[in-house]
Amino acid sequence: MIHAIVFSTLLMSFASRLTDLNNQLSLLINSVAGRSWLFDNVVAFFLDNDLAKAGVIGCCFLAAWYGGKTTEGTNARRKILITTLIASVCVIATTKVLSHTIFLPRPDIQTQKIFRLEGDQLVEMKRMPVRIPLDEASQKDYRALLSGDVQTNDLGSFPSDHAGFFITIALGIWLASRRLGLVALGWTVFVILAAKMISGQHTPVDIAAGSAVAILELSIFQYAAQQRFGKLLDKLTPLTLRYSALSSAIIFAVVFEVSSTLTHVRAFFGLLAAVRRHVLFGIS
Amino acid sequence: MKRLSIIFVLIVLLLTTSCGLQKEGLVVMTDQSYKASVFATNKIGFGSPDGLVWHKGKLYLADEGGEKLEVWSKNPGLKTLVDSSFGCQSPEDLVIDADDNIFFTDDDSGGLWEVDRNGAPRLVAGKDKGLISTEGIALAPDGSLLVGDGEQHEVFRVTRDGAVSEFLGKQFGITKPESMVFDEQGNLYIADNEDDVLYMLDTNHNLHRIIDRRDSFSPETIFYFKGALYITDSRDGKLYIYKPNEELRTIAAFGGQLKNVQGVTVDDQGNIFLSVQTDLKRKVGHILEISKENTEIAAR
Numbered sequence: 001m002i003h004a005i006v007f008s009t010l011l012m013s014f015a016s017r018l019t020d021l022n023n024q025l026s027l028l029i030n031s032v033a034g035r036s037w038l039f040d041n042v043v044a045f046f047l048d049n050d051l052a053k054a055g056v057i058g059c060c061f062l063a064a065w066y067g068g069k070t071t072e073g074t075n076a077r078r079k080i081l082i083t084t085l086i087a088s089v090c091v092i093a094t095t096k097v098l099s100h101t102i103f104l105p106r107p108d109i110q111t112q113k114i115f116r117l118e119g120d121q122l123v124e125m126k127r128m129p130v131r132i133p134l135d136e137a138s139q140k141d142y143r144a145l146l147s148g149d150v151q152t153n154d155l156g157s158f159p160s161d162h163a164g165f166f167i168t169i170a171l172g173i174w175l176a177s178r179r180l181g182l183v184a185l186g187w188t189v190f191v192i193l194a195a196k197m198i199s200g201q202h203t204p205v206d207i208a209a210g211s212a213v214a215i216l217e218l219s220i221f222q223y224a225a226q227q228r229f230g231k232l233l234d235k236l237t238p239l240t241l242r243y244s245a246l247s248s249a250i251i252f253a254v255v256f257e258v259s260s261t262l263t264h265v266r267a268f269f270g271l272l273a274a275v276r277r278h279v280l281f282g283i284s
Numbered sequence: 285m286k287r288l289s290i291i292f293v294l295i296v297l298l299l300t301t302s303c304g305l306q307k308e309g310l311v312v313m314t315d316q317s318y319k320a321s322v323f324a325t326n327k328i329g330f331g332s333p334d335g336l337v338w339h340k341g342k343l344y345l346a347d348e349g350g351e352k353l354e355v356w357s358k359n360p361g362l363k364t365l366v367d368s369s370f371g372c373q374s375p376e377d378l379v380i381d382a383d384d385n386i387f388f389t390d391d392d393s394g395g396l397w398e399v400d401r402n403g404a405p406r407l408v409a410g411k412d413k414g415l416i417s418t419e420g421i422a423l424a425p426d427g428s429l430l431v432g433d434g435e436q437h438e439v440f441r442v443t444r445d446g447a448v449s450e451f452l453g454k455q456f457g458i459t460k461p462e463s464m465v466f467d468e469q470g471n472l473y474i475a476d477n478e479d480d481v482l483y484m485l486d487t488n489h490n491l492h493r494i495i496d497r498r499d500s501f502s503p504e505t506i507f508y509f510k511g512a513l514y515i516t517d518s519r520d521g522k523l524y525i526y527k528p529n530e531e532l533r534t535i536a537a538f539g540g541q542l543k544n545v546q547g548v549t550v551d552d553q554g555n556i557f558l559s560v561q562t563d564l565k566r567k568v569g570h571i572l573e574i575s576k577e578n579t580e581i582a583a584r
Contacts, residue, residue, distance in 0.1 A: 124319075155312070
């Protein structure tokens with residue numbers, strides 16, 4: 001009992017320090033924003049442009065897919081990459097569930113007056129003096145925020161689904177090909193995730209949590225692929241060589257979606273939900 | 285693998301506690317002149333309220349989760365006016381006339397119900413008169429009551445003696461008249477939270493779509509006070525203010541346990557009160573107060 005109390009006290013104390021550190025680090029990274037129109041537009045470009053943001057990851061994935069020097073080598077890579085894609089879907093599902101359970105607004109939202117429910121009281125949170133980037137999209141979003149337009153998605157930034165998704169893919173590429181994986185990981189960390197933190201959309205803790213989910217789930221899936229589903233993948237991967245035209249077409253669609261951060265898949269699921277509502281409930 | 289799993293669980297635990305926000309609630313004040321506080325919780329005895337009305341210093345609650353109609357005042361606290369033993373199941377919305385008679389709707393048992401100024405309950409008009417699933421309610425200037433029916437997609441006029449007639453038929457296209465209120469000019473505002481439209485019926489009986497399927501807009505309850513319409517949106521967790529000829533403006537956004545904002549009312553001082561159905565099945569709810577910062581109250 002005493003050990004449990006001591007442990008929980010230590011955990012809380014450490015967590016409090018971690019929160020302070022997270023906020024300081026977040027503000028430090030964000031401090032480069034809002035100073036230079038050119039710099040902010042470059043950062044925004046790498047966040048908003050699919051080709052610049054995730055296209056590089058997609059290219060690395062394709063290179064890893066086709067880059068085996070022998071048939072065995074290609075098969076081994078494809079096993080890893082197929083498993084990685086399955087893992088990435090689960091990672092996205094996990095981060096979405098977590099972000100709907102833990103309500104931590106994006107740092108740029110925390111510039112506003114926010115009250116948090118603690119027991120039976122609403123307690124005002126400390127505001128974060130986040131700098132807003134000078135690019136047009138960020139300024140437009142900030143003006144919308146000031147006029148009261150808060151997106152529900154902006155209230156749950158923990159953990160970062162970008163971190164979860166791209167770290168999974170990049171690590172999967174790294175397992176298949178060290179060189180390509182390093183490029184993908186470097187691009188993910190220093191371009192995509194850094195831009196997210198600079199623009200005040202995520203804190204380091206959001207990124208760390210998303211990455212932790214990615215590492216764990218990818219490890220589990222790769223382990224399971226080797227131990228439990230090895231035979232299934234042994235049968236599947238030669239088919240990608242045997243039916244190379246079809247598999248290339250499928251992998252193109254997959255990489256296209258990876259490069260566009262699943263925008264079209266999400267739109268497709270939105271359409272399915274609308275059709276369901278229309279057919280079942282008659283709501284247009 | 286086991287070690288890896290244990291490390292991961294510890295990391296998640298640490299990160300979660302560092303956020304300090306496990307399954308909690310948030311209120312983001314987009315209008316900085318307001319502040320938010322918890323006015324009451326289940327500890328005072330209510331279940332999960334929907335409709336709210338401040339009337340002569342007392343807060344009346346259509347307690348949908350608690351299956352009761354209740355009134356709260358500082359002394360003696362919460363008091364039940366009528367409960368399910370009388371036949372009502374899910375009190376939805378309510379109005380109070382100048383003589384302190386309370387009228388309320390019930391979307392499960394249907395009908396229009398009354399608790400008169402002496403505390404005597406009665407069913408004014410029930411399902412047998414065509415009121416199947418009653419939602420919004422408004423007190424018309426002529427003393428009759430307008431009641432919205434979500435299953436029949438109509439608004440009915442009900443007189444005090446229980447006569448029911450059609451006020452807005454299906455041809456008007458209102459799918460779910462969830463909430464209704466009159467302004468000083470006699471215009472009737474109707475919130476349809478299924479089609480996500482805010483309507484206004486003018487005094488010439490012409491129906492206007494004032495706010496029509498805007499992104500992130502699904503009106504749940506509307507309350508008119510001093511030239512402004514206060515609107516809750518349970519789907520998106522928002523509280524809006526709308527003034528004729530002005531843009532719809534968000535006062536606050538709600539997340540987590542507090543997202544499901546339902547009823548709204550305003551007291552004489554202009555403080556806004558909201559009911560939040562945190563968990564309707566488990567009868568968990570909150571009443572929040574959104575009030576002006578002290579400096580502004582002093583200035584008024």
